Amino acid sequence: MKPNYVFILVCCILSISQATVATPAASNGFRVRAVNLGGWLVTEGWMKPSLFDAIPNRDLLDGSTVQFKSVTLGKYLSAEHGGGTILVANKIFAMSSETFRLWRINETTFNFRVHNNQFVGLDTTDGVNLVAVENTPCISETFMILRNSDDPNRVRIKASNGFFLQVKTEELVTADCNGNERWDDDDPSIFIMTTFSAFDGEYQITNGYGPVMAPKVMREHWDTFIVEEDFKWISNNGLNAVRIPLGWWIAYDPNPPKPFVGGSLKTLDNAFLWATKYGLKVLLELHAAPGSQTGFALSASRDGTTGWGIDSISPTVAVIEFLAARYAKNPSLYSIGLMNEPSLWISPETVMSYYKAGYDAVRRHSSTAYVVMATRMGALNVTEFLPFAAQLERAVLDVHLYNFDHWTVHDTINDVYTHCQEVVSAVTTSNGPLSFVAEWTGEWMVPNATKEEYQRFVKAQLEVFDRATFGWAYWTLKHVGNHWSLEWMINNGYINFTASNPISDHLRVSSI
Ligand SMILES: *[C@@H]1O[C@H](CO)[C@@H](O)[C@H](O)[C@H]1NC(C)=O
Ligand SMILES: *[C@@H]1O[C@H](CO)[C@@H](O)[C@H](O)[C@H]1NC(C)=O
Numbered sequence: 238m239k240p241n242y243v244f245i246l247v248c249c250i251l252s253i254s255q256a257t258v259a260t261p262a263a264s265n266g267f268r269v270r271a272v273n274l275g276g277w278l279v280t281e282g283w284m285k286p287s288l289f290d291a292i293p294n295r296d297l298l299d300g301s302t303v304q305f306k307s308v309t310l311g312k313y314l315s316a317e318h319g320g321g322t323i324l325v326a327n328k329i330f331a332m333s334s335e336t337f338r339l340w341r342i343n344e345t346t347f348n349f350r351v352h353n354n355q356f357v358g359l360d361t362t363d364g365v366n367l368v369a370v371e372n373t374p375c376i377s378e379t380f381m382i383l384r385n386s387d388d389p390n391r392v393r394i395k396a397s398n399g400f401f402l403q404v405k406t407e408e409l410v411t412a413d414c415n416g417n418e419r420w421d422d423d424d425p426s427i428f429i430m431t432t433f434s435a436f437d438g439e440y441q442i443t444n445g446y447g448p449v450m451a452p453k454v455m456r457e458h459w460d461t462f463i464v465e466e467d468f469k470w471i472s473n474n475g476l477n478a479v480r481i482p483l484g485w486w487i488a489y490d491p492n493p494p495k496p497f498v499g500g501s502l503k504t505l506d507n508a509f510l511w512a513t514k515y516g517l518k519v520l521l522e523l524h525a526a527p528g529s530q531t532g533f534a535l536s537a538s539r540d541g542t543t544g545w546g547i548d549s550i551s552p553t554v555a556v557i558e559f560l561a562a563r564y565a566k567n568p569s570l571y572s573i574g575l576m577n578e579p580s581l582w583i584s585p586e587t588v589m590s591y592y593k594a595g596y597d598a599v600r601r602h603s604s605t606a607y608v609v610m611a612t613r614m615g616a617l618n619v620t621e622f623l624p625f626a627a628q629l630e631r632a633v634l635d636v637h638l639y640n641f642d643h644w645t646v647h648d649t650i651n652d653v654y655t656h657c658q659e660v661v662s663a664v665t666t667s668n669g670p671l672s673f674v675a676e677w678t679g680e681w682m683v684p685n686a687t688k689e690e691y692q693r694f695v696k697a698q699l700e701v702f703d704r705a706t707f708g709w710a711y712w713t714l715k716h717v718g719n720h721w722s723l724e725w726m727i728n729n730g731y732i733n734f735t736a737s738n739p740i741s742d743h744l745r746v747s748s749i
């Protein structure tokens with residue numbers, strides 16, 4: 238969950254269908270007060286950037302975008318019409334047609350995906366001219382980037398025929414240059430490369446480290462980022478559950494499809510052991526569905542494409558079925574979240590048919606686990622799945638409420654009591670599904686806020702989110718950004734769930 242797309246969610250105008258009063262909690266009164274174990278079993282680089290430090294050519298990961306400016310012409314390499322035909326080198330400014338998304342083969346070798354989604358390659362008729370016509374990259378669509386050791390943004394690009402790209406004219410780009418040892422400004426095979434590395438998810442880290450290093454790096458991360466002591470600490474600090482984001486590849490452990498790495502299932506097994514030992518409930522949730530349901534790195538998208546669709550329903554249900562079968566009998570399993578933040582590109586009907594099939598998969602193994610269904614990210618109507626979920630026993634509607642569209646304390650806190658309050662009310666009904674604020678945080682946009690101001694912000698949110706009948710979960714336990722990190726917030730006295738707090742007292746005394 239990054240501020241830039243959180244923004245989309247919180248900016249939209251909501252259509253609230255009803256203003257219901259806060260209603261009874263789950264039939265036994267229990268509500269979850271959970272913390273997300275984000276960035277653990279599904280990588281989100283912004284939470285722990287150092288994880289990526291040792292990747293060679295770290296700025297050239299899958300989904301990073303690059304632009305190439307010819308040193309002789311002073312113009313950018315461009316996919317004519319955004320793709321589907323030849324490459325040219327005639328643009329003074331770099332825009333979408335001059336921007337290429339990388340698919341990384343290894344640290345030096347890449348495919349270049351153009352705006353219209355084709356891959357740059359050699360023209361099959363002559364094997365020399367550059368085109369962007371293939372929808373699937375093969376050998377001809379594979380290029381090596383050679384960087385100048387003194388200036389890593391000065392590059393040559395070697396094609397699969399063994400020759401280097403050169404710009405002959407603004408309309409003619411070919412792969413027929415022998416290359417040489419020099420890096421002079423009159424050499425038509427030299428380009429100035431600009432890189433934009435926006436992507437830092439599980440696909441990027443595993444493919445970036447490659448098949449030898451990635452298993453070591455990931456297992457080290459799983460073993461150290463969150464440990465048994467953390468579960469004890471969570472339990473001792475007034476929380477009663479953990480929400481664990483998962484990637485679809487966990488169902489194929491220990492041999493998931495490349496580039497994903499096996500071993501996270503054992504870590505999840507450990508999480509259940511520790512949760513049981515320290516009396517915490519486990520809320521599983523599928524954060525990264527096959528193909529990526531958000532198009533963001535956090536759902537393991539390779540290059541920004543939202544590949545999840547109607548054809549992904551059955552492989553995704555298989556993942557849910559796997560999780561339900563494995564953990565249904567575990568006393569700590571409390572709920573399974575079917576899919577995190579589905580994109581608005583996916584129709585509500587497709588999401589609902591998946592939710593129905595995923596719900597049935599859980600029910601084949603458990604009659605008691607709650608089944609959590611997330612609202613589409615940025616949906617104008619936050620109750621779009623409410624009538625549907627109302628037909629299902631022990632269903633839960635999940636909304637994420639971040640507050641990043643104001644810059645002052647007053648406006649942000651005001652938004653909590655208006656916007657957030659309206660959303661929570663809308664999804665909280667007396668005879669519908671339970672409501673769950675599965676992600677919220679103490680971070681905001683207010684610059685240089687004081688500790689007291691942060692405390693007021695958190696208190697306001699708790700006041701509102703405590704009305705959600707299933708409960709809430711803070712994003713997240715550990716994070717390099719202090720206010721995103723619940724561990725830091727508690728250890729530094731910004732939040733204390735064990736101190737006397739009239740707002741939340743009723744929650745603490747309830748038992749499961
Ligand atoms: C990268 O892949 C290319 C093409 O398969 C290969 O020729 C090259 O040796 C590889 N480089 C490294 C560093 O593995
Ligand atoms: C939101 O969606 C639900 C379910 O389709 C529908 O019942 C409700 O009328 C919608 N609300 C608005 C304001 O469109």
Ligand SMILES: *[C@@H]1O[C@H](CO)[C@@H](O)[C@H](O)[C@H]1NC(C)=O
Pocket residue numbers: 684685
């Ligand atoms: C916040 O603090 C920094 C560092 O002390 C300062 O440079 C900056 O101007 C401050 N910003 C505002 C909006 O007060």
Ligand SMILES: *[C@@H]1O[C@H](CO)[C@@H](O)[C@H](O)[C@H]1NC(C)=O
Pocket residue numbers: 727728730733734735736737
């Ligand atoms: C939270 O408050 C309780 C009761 O006032 C206190 O004992 C505890 O030390 C506090 N926790 C932290 C981390 O400050």
